[in-house]
Amino acid sequence: MDFVTNRVQALEIGFCQFSNKLLSTSNSEISSKLYRKCYPNMPGYFFNEHLLELPYWINIVVGMVDDDCQKRLIIIEDVEKAIDEIRRRDFDFVFFSVMNVNESFVLDIVRQCPRTKFLLGGYTDSTKFSDCSNVVYFSSVFDIANVPGLPVDVTRPPDYSLFADGTLWMPRITLSTGCKHKCRFCAVPRVLSEIDDKGVMDQARALKGLNFHLIYLDDKTFGQASNYRLLAPVFEEVKKFNPEFLGFVIQTTATTLTMKGGRMLQEFMDELHVKYIEVGVETCDDDLLAELIKPHRLKHVLEVCEGIRAFNASKPGSSAARTHDDGRVGFIPNILFGIKGDTYEKTISFIRENRDIISTINFANISSYPGKRGDDFLPYEGPDDGDDYSFNKSWLDPEQVERGKRALETIMQDFGVEVRIR
Numbered sequence: 001m002d003f004v005t006n007r008v009q010a011l012e013i014g015f016c017q018f019s020n021k022l023l024s025t026s027n028s029e030i031s032s033k034l035y036r037k038c039y040p041n042m043p044g045y046f047f048n049e050h051l052l053e054l055p056y057w058i059n060i061v062v063g064m065v066d067d068d069c070q071k072r073l074i075i076i077e078d079v080e081k082a083i084d085e086i087r088r089r090d091f092d093f094v095f096f097s098v099m100n101v102n103e104s105f106v107l108d109i110v111r112q113c114p115r116t117k118f119l120l121g122g123y124t125d126s127t128k129f130s131d132c133s134n135v136v137y138f139s140s141v142f143d144i145a146n147v148p149g150l151p152v153d154v155t156r157p158p159d160y161s162l163f164a165d166g167t168l169w170m171p172r173i174t175l176s177t178g179c180k181h182k183c184r185f186c187a188v189p190r191v192l193s194e195i196d197d198k199g200v201m202d203q204a205r206a207l208k209g210l211n212f213h214l215i216y217l218d219d220k221t222f223g224q225a226s227n228y229r230l231l232a233p234v235f236e237e238v239k240k241f242n243p244e245f246l247g248f249v250i251q252t253t254a255t256t257l258t259m260k261g262g263r264m265l266q267e268f269m270d271e272l273h274v275k276y277i278e279v280g281v282e283t284c285d286d287d288l289l290a291e292l293i294k295p296h297r298l299k300h301v302l303e304v305c306e307g308i309r310a311f312n313a314s315k316p317g318s319s320a321a322r323t324h325d326d327g328r329v330g331f332i333p334n335i336l337f338g339i340k341g342d343t344y345e346k347t348i349s350f351i352r353e354n355r356d357i358i359s360t361i362n363f364a365n366i367s368s369y370p371g372k373r374g375d376d377f378l379p380y381e382g383p384d385d386g387d388d389y390s391f392n393k394s395w396l397d398p399e400q401v402e403r404g405k406r407a408l409e410t411i412m413q414d415f416g417v418e419v420r421i422r
Contacts (some may be wrong), residue, residue, distance in 0.1 A: 011068075012089060012090065013071050014072050015094075016074045016082065017055050017097075019049075019075050019077045020032065020051065022049055023101050023102055030419050033412075033417050034361070038360035038415065039360075042256070042359050042360065043325040044246045044276075046170075046344060048168075048169075050077075053170055054170055054171050054172070056172040058095070058162065059158035059163070062159040062383040063157050063159065064141075064144065066151035067088045068151070072091075073151070076105070077098075079108060086109065093117050094116055094119070096118065096119075096121075097120075098121065099122055099124060100389070102388070110129065119150075119269050120138065121137065125369075130202045142154045145333070158203060160207060160209070163210060164211075166211055170213075171207055172215070172216045173200065173207075173218065174218040175219050175231075176192055177192075177219075178220070179220040180224055181294075182293050183293055185366050194227050197230060200230050201237060204234045204237045207238065214248065214275060215234075217231075221252050223259075229272065231272040231274070235247065235273045240371050249276040251279075252277065252335075253294075253296055254303070254415060257279070257304045257307070258300050258304060262303065265307045269311050276330040276331075277304075278334060278365040279301065281333040281350075282294060282339070283346070284301070285339075285341075285342055302330070305357060308331050311329055317326040331354070332361065338365040340395050349409060360415070363411075364389075366393075367385060367387060368385050379394055391421070
């Protein structure tokens, strides 16, 4: 379908995001309970009933699209009402980010709005939309430059104007894309590309007018790129227009943090205003980490924990509940369920032994996306094999599935959250 518009007036463009209320699954409900419990003790964090985080892709695309276009945000709580609104507004283009958890809803909307031109992207199987003549499915956000009739400049910084309503958010900025590691389950491109200094500072200045206390670094392994020290001038720039800004949340690997005898970790905390550190721990079983081609082993994670613990000991306060920034750094391990052969015993022990520095955890189920991630060692045979939210995987027997569910229940109890996973 050739996407060409004959409108004389400004183009009408919709940016759609599904509410957590609509996408509620057993796993997402558990996450919500955990975050509600933990966030009050995590300075800078907040809980939003619709969106657990600011949808970065929307701000990137809004920034690219010409300012003369009329841009509207649609938070979808009810699919039928969303269909009515899309039809009524007669959008020229509508954007969606497609995931397993919302794929069926997007298909329904696309098919019931045949006159609307939909621009989609995501990790799911794009062939499911192949019979929809009103859809273009992109492999990269930069591909929107090839859409006829859509005026864009892919070099422009993100635009947060659709979210500048006073609501507290956690925006993202990017210093680099890609990752040098070769983790078998990951879909991140394995070519590392740095954003130039001007591009990074433009992203920071674009946040003016937005209400936030923390910035999340979208770099998949922060510290790999040589420009990581730009965080210091970014912090100073943001402080000029947001005096309540506390610092950064980064995601990285234990091996990056332990480089140079741990000096990388110390630099992040001492000089770059890093307040929370997410690490892809995945599992604490070294044999399974080797199978996943993870760069670290448990000893590296423990070294990171000791470094954070020593840093925090030099700050005022104690390991008790925190309601304000006291200079300490929080540790957030990312845990994977569904790895074949995992008993989870070592992971549970690790969390318990380091609970004093762990602010919260993020968790997901390992999955396979054909042609994109994991399909070189994971089958795609069951209906839930590609679902990050489902414990049921074709490569696990019923006992292994139940073991994962009980392990997560145990971990939640250690955080004071009672759940029953069925």
